[in-house]
Amino acid sequence: MxxxxxxxxxxxxxxxAYLADEGLATAAFLALRMGRPLFxxxxxxxxxxxxxxxxxxxxxxxxxxxxxxxxxDAAQALYDWDFARQLLHLKAAEAAGITDADRLxxxxxxxxxxxxxxxxxxxxxxxxxxxxxxxxxxxDEFEAFLLEVLSDFTISIPELGTIRAAxxxxxxxxxxxxxxxxxxxxxxxxxHWLEHPGFDREVAILRRRLPGCTExxxxxxxxxAARLRQAGLVKPPGVAETLDWTEALLTLGAKELDPxxxxxxxxxxLKYREDVTAVIGNGLLSHG
Amino acid sequence: MDELAATxxxxxxxLRAAGVAADHERTQNLLLALAHLDVADSREVYWAGRLTxxxxxxxxxxxxxxxxxxxxxxRATLARTATTSVTRxxxxxxxxxxxxxxxxxxxxxSRIELLRHRDVARLTEAERAEVxxxxxLLRGGRARRRxxxxxxxxxxxxxxxxTIRDALRTGEVAGLRRRRHTTRPRKVVLLVDVxxxxxxxxxxxxxxxxxxxxxxxxxxxxxxxxxxxxxxxAELRHRDPGTALDEVSxxxxxxxxxTRLGAELKEFLTRFSARGAITVIASDGWERGDPExxxxxxxxxxxxxxxxxxxxxxKGYEDYQPLTGGMRAALPHLDDLVAGHSLAAFEQLxxxxxxx
Numbered sequence: 297m298x299x300x301x302x303x304x305x306x307x308x309x310x311x312x313a314y315l316a317d318e319g320l321a322t323a324a325f326l327a328l329r330m331g332r333p334l335f336x337x338x339x340x341x342x343x344x345x346x347x348x349x350x351x352x353x354x355x356x357x358x359x360x361x362x363x364x365x366x367x368x369d370a371a372q373a374l375y376d377w378d379f380a381r382q383l384l385h386l387k388a389a390e391a392a393g394i395t396d397a398d399r400l401x402x403x404x405x406x407x408x409x410x411x412x413x414x415x416x417x418x419x420x421x422x423x424x425x426x427x428x429x430x431x432x433x434x435x436d437e438f439e440a441f442l443l444e445v446l447s448d449f450t451i452s453i454p455e456l457g458t459i460r461a462a463x464x465x466x467x468x469x470x471x472x473x474x475x476x477x478x479x480x481x482x483x484x485x486x487x488h489w490l491e492h493p494g495f496d497r498e499v500a501i502l503r504r505r506l507p508g509c510t511e512x513x514x515x516x517x518x519x520x521a522a523r524l525r526q527a528g529l530v531k532p533p534g535v536a537e538t539l540d541w542t543e544a545l546l547t548l549g550a551k552e553l554d555p556x557x558x559x560x561x562x563x564x565x566l567k568y569r570e571d572v573t574a575v576i577g578n579g580l581l582s583h584g
Numbered sequence: 585m586d587e588l589a590a591t592x593x594x595x596x597x598x599l600r601a602a603g604v605a606a607d608h609e610r611t612q613n614l615l616l617a618l619a620h621l622d623v624a625d626s627r628e629v630y631w632a633g634r635l636t637x638x639x640x641x642x643x644x645x646x647x648x649x650x651x652x653x654x655x656x657x658x659r660a661t662l663a664r665t666a667t668t669s670v671t672r673x674x675x676x677x678x679x680x681x682x683x684x685x686x687x688x689x690x691x692x693x694s695r696i697e698l699l700r701h702r703d704v705a706r707l708t709e710a711e712r713a714e715v716x717x718x719x720x721l722l723r724g725g726r727a728r729r730r731x732x733x734x735x736x737x738x739x740x741x742x743x744x745x746x747t748i749r750d751a752l753r754t755g756e757v758a759g760l761r762r763r764r765h766t767t768r769p770r771k772v773v774l775l776v777d778v779x780x781x782x783x784x785x786x787x788x789x790x791x792x793x794x795x796x797x798x799x800x801x802x803x804x805x806x807x808x809x810x811x812x813x814x815x816x817x818a819e820l821r822h823r824d825p826g827t828a829l830d831e832v833s834x835x836x837x838x839x840x841x842x843t844r845l846g847a848e849l850k851e852f853l854t855r856f857s858a859r860g861a862i863t864v865i866a867s868d869g870w871e872r873g874d875p876e877x878x879x880x881x882x883x884x885x886x887x888x889x890x891x892x893x894x895x896x897x898x899k900g901y902e903d904y905q906p907l908t909g910g911m912r913a914a915l916p917h918l919d920d921l922v923a924g925h926s927l928a929a930f931e932q933l934x935x936x937x938x939x940x
Contacts, residue, residue, distance in 0.1 A: 302621075302628070322621075322631035329620040332613075337641070366860070367732045379744040386751050395755040404748065435732070436802075474857040479639060483609055486617075486635040489644060528850075530884070570880060 299328060314343070314350040315493075315501050323488040324351065333446050333467035335482055338490030340472050341534015345429055348468040352425035355466065361427045362414035364434035370441065374451060375416045378409045385409070405455035415445050419461040425468065432471040436478060442469075443481045493535060495522055505539055508546050516553035517542050521565070523580055529571040541565040555581050588623060589615055592633075595654050599637055602646045606637040626655060700928045703900065705784035715927050716788065720825050722795040724934030726803060727862065728767035729890075740764030769803040770890065772796060772937055773858045777867030778836055779810040779843040785897045785924065786839075787829065789866050792930050794820050794828050796937070805856070809848040809867070810838040813855070843870050845910050846877030853884055862940045863889040864933070866924055868896055871910030879913035886917040891940050895924035895933060 299305050302322040309316045309324075316324070324347065327334035336344040352359035362373055382404045389400055410416075418426035428442065445451060449461040469485060471477055493501060495518055502514040517538055525532040533541070544561040545553065558581045566572050575581065592614055599606040613636040621628040630651055638647050699711055707715065736743055743763035751757045774796065776789050793806045797820040808814045819831035833839070845867060852858075863885060871878055886892050894914060898904050900923035906915055915921070920936065923929040 302631075318627065319631055319634070322628065323635050326617050326620060326632065326635060330613075330616055369732045377745070377748070379748065382748055383751070383757060386748075386757055390756055397752055397755060400755075401752050404752070473641075473855065474859075476640070479605065482639045483607070483613075486613075487638055488635055489638075489641045 299325065301325070308354050309350055310504075312350045312353050313504050314346060315497060315504055316347070317493075317497065320347065320488060320490065323486050327468075327486055328466060330486070331464050333469055333485040335469045335471070335477075335485035335487045336490055337471045337473050337487070339492070339532070339534060341536035342490045342492055343535055344468075344470040344490060345427065346536070348425055348427040348470075351466060351468070355423055355425065357423040357425050357466070358421060359425050359427060360414050360418045360421065360465070361429060363429050364431050364438070366433060366435060368434045368438055372413055373415050373438070373441075374413050374445075375453060376411045376413065377405075377455075378411050382409050407456065410453070410456065415442075416451055416459065418465040418467075419445075419449055419451055419459060421465070422461070422463050424465040426465045428467065428469040430472060431469050431477055431481075432474045439478050439481050443478075443484060446481075446484055492525060492532075495519065498522075498535065498538065501535060502538065502542050506542055506546060509542055510551060512552045513542065513545065513550060517545070520553065520558070520581065524565070524575065527575065527578070527580060529566065529574065530568045531566070531571060533565040537565045537567075553581075588618065592618070595633065595650070596637060598650050598654050599647065602650050604637060604643045604646050604650070605639050610637050629655070700931075701926050703897075703925045704788045704927075705897070705925065712788075716791050716825070718927055719788065719791045719795055719930060722792070722931065722934055723799050724796075724931075725938040726769040726772070726800050727938060727940045729770045729860070730765045731768040733766045734763040735766050737762055737764040769800050770940070771803045771805065771861040772800070773856075773861045773863045773889070774804070774806045775809050775849075775852065775863070775865045775867075776806065777810060777843060777845070777865075778808045778839055779867075779870070780840040781843070781868055781870045782866075782897070783840050785866075788930075789895075789924065790820075790829055790832055791825055792933075794825050796934075797821060798823070805861075807852060807856070808832075808836045808838075809843075809845065809852075810836075811841045811844055811848075812836075812838040813848045813851045814838075815856075842872045843867070843910075844873040845869070845871045846873050846875070846879075846881050846913075849878065849881040849885060853881060853888075858885060858889040860888075860890050862891045862893065862937060864893045864895060864937075865914075866895040867910070868898055869894075869906070869908040869911030869914060871908065871913070875909035875913040878910050879917075882914045882917035891919045892917060893920045893922060893933070893936065893940075894918050895922055895929075897923070897925040899923040900925040900929055 299308065302318065302325040305325045306316055306321045309321065323334055326332065336347065338344060349359055385404050386400065394400065412420060414426065418424050431439065446467060449464040450458050452458040498518040498521065499514045502509050502517060503511065521533055521538045541561060541564040544564040545557060548557060548561065550557050559576060562572055562575065566575060593611055596606040596611040614633055617632040617636050618629070621632055623629060633651065634647055638644060699715060704712060704715060734743070736746060740762045741764065743761040746761035750759065750761060774793050776786070776793060778786050797804045797806060797817060801821060804817065806817045806820055808816055814836050816832050816835055819835050820828050822828035822831060896911065899921060906912060906921065922933055922936070924933065
């Protein structure tokens with residue numbers, strides 16, 4: 297697909313119901329053109345993961361997702377040998393009286409006994425979009441290891457040789473910034489800090505994503521969300537949460553945001569009991 | 585070098601002077617990016633630069649200022665952003681000038697034993713210097729947690745790779761090999777209160793922090809709290825305690841100010857994380873803000889940390905009662921409340937971190 301400018305990418309993303317601003321579109325455009333990973337940082341729910349999904353849809357490429365967590369290791373991220381099948385194969389060879397160790401070794405370290413985990417899968421699948429989600433949750437050793445893969449898009453497997461991507465996958469790395477990611481990894485990437493959208497953009501997003509949503513409801517929800525983000529909550533709602541909340545309101549047939557309905561559906565927007573109590577206690581739902 | 589490259593290299597230099605990590609490799613990335621964009625369009629140049637030269641949200645305002653100055657008609661040479669020469673706050677509290685160290689009485693075992701239990705706030709400068717020298721030698725070790733790596737062992741889970749290797753060598757699946765997890769040092773997060781009421785203890789606490797960072801650099805994170813939360817781990821990595829403390833004193837903007845423990849802790853929990861860490865808060869609990877906020881933030885901290893230890897200099901006295909508002913709010917969420925006024929207290933704390 298030919299995407300000749302950031303403006304064109306904004307248009308294409310819009311067709312897939314993702315409203316990107318100039319900065320994010322330029323970031324994604326350069327990532328596609330330069331073959332560089334895109335490092336998206338920002339609070340939870342500002343649309344980091346969603347961008348990767350939309351890019352995959354737009355490029356008609358499968359989305360391969362690696363969710364990071366503490367203790368994530370190579371066997372979960374890269375590849376693993378299928379132990380059970382290898383053993384079966386050895387048993388079968390034993391029964392057939394084959395004892396030639398070299399031949400057996402060649403057979404059991406064959407590609408068909410290799411289980412591809414997300415990073416290897418992304419390198420083998422073309423085209424593909426690789427989403428490395430919440431890198432800040434993984435251990436810092438994992439970063440070093442990811443940097444190695446993202447630098448030349450090759451994976452070397454001692455028993456099998458080196459597997460190289462003919463064309464590198466589109467890579468989106470996201471972080472909620474619960475810790476600082478190593479500079480070497482960031483330097484390899486295009487760095488973009490995603491903010492909560494402004495009021496107008498959020499209204500536009502709600503209307504674009506939820507066809508049943510009236511202008512009135514979208515305006516009221518976005519206005520309330522903006523107030524909630526100023527209220528010093530444990531977890532201020534992101535766009536993902538306002539979308540869920542509006543959907544919940546629509547399901548209940550709301551045409552506009554009345555305080556009772558808002559309170560009943562607040563669980564879609566706020567995920568901490570303290571926050572719900574604070575918001576209702578301070579009367580933040582009665583819009584003025 | 586062509587004109588574009590020269591312009592961008594100059595721009596990167598301006599950014600570096602303003603404290604943005606726009607190094608050579610990033611400048612090259614910028615030039616690569618510009619090859620795909622319209623160089624005549626200043627918005628596209630703005631974004632190309634921002635995406636390739638910046639690395640943290642803190643860089644963004646500096647980047648905007650530099651971009652406006654550099655491309656806004658005039659090429660201003662930006663001076664390093666105003667980090668106005670920080671006076672040596674440490675020195676203000678207790679001036680351990682070099683002269684004192686020379687005149688220190690020879691350290692005998694019994695003298696050290698006496699010093700060990702005395703409140704550092706009441707020591708003479710020479711005595712304090714001696715305590716600090718001993719703090720620098722503190723190597724307490726660190727509690728360990730299970731890591732994700734394995735080593736072969738007699739008992740434990742199945743080592744599939746080795747089992748297959750053995751089977752290949754012998755031609756049959758004979759015995760199973762075992763493996764178990766190795767261990768790693770557990771992370772320690774240390775929050776040091778540098779507000780006015782803690783001033784007599786701040787230097788000793790930071791020297792203790794230095795010893796912790798030196799003994800486990802990869803598994804220790806230190807922040808100063810007061811009215812501003814400041815990460816100071818990098819500054820404490822210097823080998824020499826004096827240099828490290830100088831760097832720290834330059835990095836901390838709010839020496840001897842007030843205390844907003846609740847708000848600071850909230851910021852800490854939002855920006856950073858104490859997940860799985862032994863978290864140590866060194867403070868007297870004099871909260872100027874809302875104790876209730878501190879209470880809720882302590883509850884959050886207790887939910888994510890492995891252990892929460894509060895070090896209070898006044899705890900060392902027998903008649904101590906946790907009466908300050910902050911201390912009372914924090915108390916229900918603590919695993920331990922320990923003293924932090926003397927060398928012996930720090931040795932005990934260090935011991936606790938080794939076996940938590």
